[in-house]
Amino acid sequence: MSSDSLVPETRVLAIASHVVYGYVGNKMATLVMQLLGCDVAALNTVHFSNHTGYRQFKGTRSTAQEISDLYQGLCQSHLTDFDVMLSGYAPSAAAVEAVGAIGLDLQRQAESNPGSFFWVLDPVMGDQGRLYVNDDVVPAYKKIIHHADLILPNQFEAEVLSGIKITSLSTLAEAITAIHTTYSVPHVIITSVRISQFSSSPEATTDNLTVIGSTIKSDGSPRLFRVDVPALDCFFSGTGDMFAALTVARLREAIFAADSTLRSTKSWVSPDDVQATDLPLAKATVKVLASMHSVLERTLEARDAELCAAASATEEELSSSEEEKQKREYLRRTKAAEVRIVRNARFLREPDVEFQAQEWKKEDLPVGLQ
Amino acid sequence: MSSDSLVPETRVLAIASHVVYGYVGNKMATLVMQLLGCDVAALNTVHFSNHTGYRQFKGTRSTAQEISDLYQGLCQSHLTDFDVMLSGYAPSAAAVEAVGAIGLDLQRQAESNPGSFFWVLDPVMGDQGRLYVNDDVVPAYKKIIHHADLILPNQFEAEVLSGIKITSLSTLAEAITAIHTTYSVPHVIITSVRISQFSSSPEATTDNLTVIGSTIKSDGSPRLFRVDVPALDCFFSGTGDMFAALTVARLREAIFAADSTLRSTKSWVSPDDVQATDLPLAKATVKVLASMHSVLERTLEARDAELCAAASATEEELSSSEEEKQKREYLRRTKAAEVRIVRNARFLREPDVEFQAQEWKKEDLPVGLQ
Numbered sequence: 001m002s003s004d005s006l007v008p009e010t011r012v013l014a015i016a017s018h019v020v021y022g023y024v025g026n027k028m029a030t031l032v033m034q035l036l037g038c039d040v041a042a043l044n045t046v047h048f049s050n051h052t053g054y055r056q057f058k059g060t061r062s063t064a065q066e067i068s069d070l071y072q073g074l075c076q077s078h079l080t081d082f083d084v085m086l087s088g089y090a091p092s093a094a095a096v097e098a099v100g101a102i103g104l105d106l107q108r109q110a111e112s113n114p115g116s117f118f119w120v121l122d123p124v125m126g127d128q129g130r131l132y133v134n135d136d137v138v139p140a141y142k143k144i145i146h147h148a149d150l151i152l153p154n155q156f157e158a159e160v161l162s163g164i165k166i167t168s169l170s171t172l173a174e175a176i177t178a179i180h181t182t183y184s185v186p187h188v189i190i191t192s193v194r195i196s197q198f199s200s201s202p203e204a205t206t207d208n209l210t211v212i213g214s215t216i217k218s219d220g221s222p223r224l225f226r227v228d229v230p231a232l233d234c235f236f237s238g239t240g241d242m243f244a245a246l247t248v249a250r251l252r253e254a255i256f257a258a259d260s261t262l263r264s265t266k267s268w269v270s271p272d273d274v275q276a277t278d279l280p281l282a283k284a285t286v287k288v289l290a291s292m293h294s295v296l297e298r299t300l301e302a303r304d305a306e307l308c309a310a311a312s313a314t315e316e317e318l319s320s321s322e323e324e325k326q327k328r329e330y331l332r333r334t335k336a337a338e339v340r341i342v343r344n345a346r347f348l349r350e351p352d353v354e355f356q357a358q359e360w361k362k363e364d365l366p367v368g369l370q
Numbered sequence: 371m372s373s374d375s376l377v378p379e380t381r382v383l384a385i386a387s388h389v390v391y392g393y394v395g396n397k398m399a400t401l402v403m404q405l406l407g408c409d410v411a412a413l414n415t416v417h418f419s420n421h422t423g424y425r426q427f428k429g430t431r432s433t434a435q436e437i438s439d440l441y442q443g444l445c446q447s448h449l450t451d452f453d454v455m456l457s458g459y460a461p462s463a464a465a466v467e468a469v470g471a472i473g474l475d476l477q478r479q480a481e482s483n484p485g486s487f488f489w490v491l492d493p494v495m496g497d498q499g500r501l502y503v504n505d506d507v508v509p510a511y512k513k514i515i516h517h518a519d520l521i522l523p524n525q526f527e528a529e530v531l532s533g534i535k536i537t538s539l540s541t542l543a544e545a546i547t548a549i550h551t552t553y554s555v556p557h558v559i560i561t562s563v564r565i566s567q568f569s570s571s572p573e574a575t576t577d578n579l580t581v582i583g584s585t586i587k588s589d590g591s592p593r594l595f596r597v598d599v600p601a602l603d604c605f606f607s608g609t610g611d612m613f614a615a616l617t618v619a620r621l622r623e624a625i626f627a628a629d630s631t632l633r634s635t636k637s638w639v640s641p642d643d644v645q646a647t648d649l650p651l652a653k654a655t656v657k658v659l660a661s662m663h664s665v666l667e668r669t670l671e672a673r674d675a676e677l678c679a680a681a682s683a684t685e686e687e688l689s690s691s692e693e694e695k696q697k698r699e700y701l702r703r704t705k706a707a708e709v710r711i712v713r714n715a716r717f718l719r720e721p722d723v724e725f726q727a728q729e730w731k732k733e734d735l736p737v738g739l740q
Contacts, residue, residue: 006713018388020440021411021449034401034712041391044417047436049443058443059436066417066430070390073419073428077701079391331447342404343376 005349006037007253011081013106015067015099016088016122016241018044020059022338024051024238025089032245033086035345038252041082043070045090045099052132053237054334064094071102082106083117086248088241089124093140100144107147114266120251121148122244125157142183149267150187150251150281151179152244158190168198172212173224173360180216186267187281188222189213191243194231207231211289215279217272224360225276229289232296234303238339239292246288246348253287254280275359282357290351298347299340306336375719376407377623381451383444383476385437385469386458386492386611388414390429392708394421394608395459402615403456405715408622411452413440415460415469422502423607424704434464441472452476453487456618458611459494463510470514477517484636490621491518492614495527512553519637520557520621520651521549522614528560538568542582543594543730550586556637557651558592559583561613564601577601581659585649587642594730595646599659602666604673608709609662616658616718623657624650645729652727660721668717669710676706 012033017025030042045067048059067090074080085103090096103119110117123141126132138160145151145161159166162175162182172193179188190212209231214222255263258280262268270279310332317328341348382403387395400412415437418429437460444450455473460466473489480487493511496502508530515521515531529536532545532552542563549558560582579601584592625633628650632638640649680702687698711718 009713018412018414020413021444021447027412031401031404035405035715037712039712042388042397043390044388044414047414047417047432047440049440050447050449054447056443056446058439058446062417069428070417070419073426074391076426076428077391077420077424077705078698079420079705328448335447335449342407342409343379345405 007249008037008256010038010249010252011083012038012040012248013043013080013082013085013102014040014088014245015043015045015085015090015102017046017048017091018042019048019051019057021050022238022335023242023341025241028238028241028339028341029086029088029245031341032242032348033249035341035348036246036249038084038249041074041079043067045088045095051237054331061091062095064092064098067095067098068101071098071105075105080106080109084120084248084252085117086120086122086244088122088244090137093134093136096137096140096144100140100147103144103147113264115262115264115268118149118252118268119147120150120152120244120248121145122152122240123157123161124240125160127154127156129156131160145183145185148183148185150189150247151183151185152189152191152240152247153179154191154240155193158188166193169195169360173222176212176214176224177222180214180222181220186216186269187214189247189281189285191240195228211285213279213281213285214276215270215281219272223274223276223279225279225282225285225357226360227282227285227289227355227357229293229355232293232300234296234300234337236296236299236337236339237334239296242292242295242339242341243288246291247284250284250287251280254283257283277357277359286355286357287351289355290353291348293353293355294347294351295339295341295344298344299337302340303336307333310336377619378407378626380408380619380622381453382408382410382618383413383450383452383455383472384410384458384615385413385415385455385460385472387416387418387461388412389418389421389427391420392608392705393612393711395611398608398611398709398711399456399458399615401711402612402718403619405711405718406616406619408454408619411444411449413437415458415465421607424701431461432465434462434468437465437468438471441468441475445475450476450479454490454618454622455487456490456492456614458492458614460507463504463506466507466510466514470510470517473514473517483634485632485634485638488520488622488638489518490520490522490614490618491515492522492610493527493531494610495530497524497526499526501530515553515555518553518555520559520617521553521555522559522561522610522617523549524561524610525563528558536563539565539730543592546582546584546594547592550584550592551590556586556639557584559617559651559655561610565598581655583649583651583655584646585640585651589642593644593646593649595649595652595655595727596730597652597655597659597725597727599663599725602663602670604666604670604707606666606669606707606709607704609666612662612665612709612711613658616661617654620654620657621650624653627653647727647729656725656727657721659725660723661718663723663725664717664721665709665711665714668714669707672710673706677703680706 162178208228532548534545
């Protein structure tokens with residue numbers, strides 16, 4: 001690896017979950033950002049043996065007080081010169097508030113230097129129509145999101161935050177506009193929308209995942225772009241964290257590549273004459289998705305190879321009940337689907353596929369937004 | 371980076387401390403092994419804001435029960451197919467015992483496949499003549515070291531374990547022999563001996579750091595090699611963890627490069643006819659030290675640049691007491707000396723300096739060992 005393939009030097013505070021085994025949360029995000037050249041301070045909000053997709057785990061959650069204490073430890077030794085904060089899963093409403101207070105404090109420290117600090121917030125609340133956090137976490141997020149520079153909800157989280165049920169391209173655009181205006185969040189990316197679910201869509205027959213992003217204009221309107229990538233036939237845990245981490249690194253790179261005044265502009269918001277597909281956010285997103293696609297394709301190959309090579313059943317397994325056999329098989333498949341980051345690091349640094357960002361044309365948008 | 375610069379696929383369980391900011395313990399070891407291509411499960415024994423060299427920190431220690439629980443979490447989901455365990459700092463005697471029980475359990479799981487599991491133990495107890503753990507940690511280590519395949523004490527820890535005060539090359543050789551025989555540990559490396567401290571040594575005038583290693587022979591005698599590297603004029607935290615992590619990766623690489631029967635030999639002990647300098651342990655050590663030297667040289671440059679560029683004193687600092695100014699300066703210097711891993715990853719993967727392992731000649735050894 002030459003240092004040319006690294007992004008500009010970036011000091012990140014990453015606040016998310018830790019798992020001993022596998023790659024989700026901070027275990028994923030920290031490594032991904034480090035592989036791209038970011039110096040990462042990792043503040044862990046839980047300490048679990050493995051991700052919850054295994055349906056069983058052991059470990060402990062950090063309290064809000066423990067999260068605040070660790071940050072106070074950084075403050076007292078003057079270790080808070082971060083360029084970016086990436087915040088992900090927090091295990092309670094109080095923990096979300098503690099993370100929010102950290103983001104606010106870092107913003108306060110940076111307020112005399114616009115653009116010197118940027119907060120990427122992944123509002124981890126649920127997926128596929130279901131909350132997997134306590135109900136009180138939702139209002140806690142709604143309070144802190146006002147302060148973030150970029151948020152990365154999935155489709156369900158975008159619905160929760162915007163109050164708009166996303167059933168079409170029009171309602172998707174409405175949800176993003178609502179997030180811009182309700183929360184004053186300058187940048188939004190909605191990760192992994194399956195457009196084919198919208199039966200009215202002409203793309204209904206192709207199985208793509210679509211990522212939709214926008215950077216706000218000065219009049220509060222969105223600049224919408226979309227990137228379509230082929231969907232892979234497997235569920236992988238940690239892809240949201242991978243997306244967020246890659247976005248931190250690639251957005252910073254795109255900001256440095258843009259007009260030099262941009263990086264000293266509050267929240268890195270491009271001037272109004274920058275088109276949607278020319279936004280640093282759009283340029284970052286295509287690189288992020290290229291890396292993810294390559295790594296996940298190779299993960300799928302490695303998963304299939306691992307499942308084929310799986311040791312023949314042990315004597316203990318042969319004598320076990322049907323329920324135990326099914327559980328064992330589920331665990332085996334979950335383990336085999338762990339994302340293969342370490343041996344595929346080169347695809348993070350040098351993505352070798354090309355996706356395109358497309359602008360959403362006015363005719364795609366509902367009448368009120370045209 | 372091509373995947374050619376990665377070591378053979380290796381699944382590691384790393385048990386050590388975590389710090390939010392900077393690079394020591396598992397924060398250092400996990401990244402270093404990952405950069406070289408190892409898949410690392412990271413079980414953290416403490417969760418601190420920063421390393422203790424700052425003389426202040428906040429955070430929590432894991433209890434022995436929490437460490438055992440996390441391991442039980444791995445066991446219940448069949449996530450324990452590790453090739454190597456690297457164990458470092460544990461915060462209490464009970465925690466050392468818990469780590470020992472994990473090592474023993476992994477050995478038990480692997481006992482029908484000799485060489486399929488290897489335990490590298492860094493007996494973190496103290497340095498420079500001083501224990502920095504409770505007194506009861508020493509006997510706890512003495513109980514578990516019998517089971518390790520390779521231990522990595524520094525000079526002080528080697529003295530504590532062997533009961534031999536190291537004041538000369540002869541006593542150093544005696545200490546290694548005692549560790550081999552007392553604890554049946556097949557591989558030992560004593561990290562960073564400053565030979566110039568031995569006034570009787572002919573090298574007294576040069577300022578080298580010497581690393582001494584040995585793999586036991588079938589008669590219990592040592593095969594001693596030494597590698598001298600120029601000492602750098604700075605104290606860096608986390609270098610022991612960096613050494614240990616690099617050694618895991620490079621030893622595994624050297625074992626795969628050796629006669630194919632070696633990797634299915636218990637504890638990877640080479641046949642008696644393999645000379646000291648041809649040992650996989652010696653080959654690994656020269657690569658490890660080459661990487662470390664390059665990274666630490668660049669860390670020193672970056673430290674000096676950071677200290678030069680340090681912002682002029684703030685108003686708050688100007689009005690502070692002399693004691694406060696000194697504390698602030700100490701914190702600034704400690705931060706500046708954090709090891710620069712992320713931007714120098716290429717020196718880990720492709721070390722570009724050459725050190726030589728030398729065999730200790732019989733005449734170097736005390737009479738009783740000839």
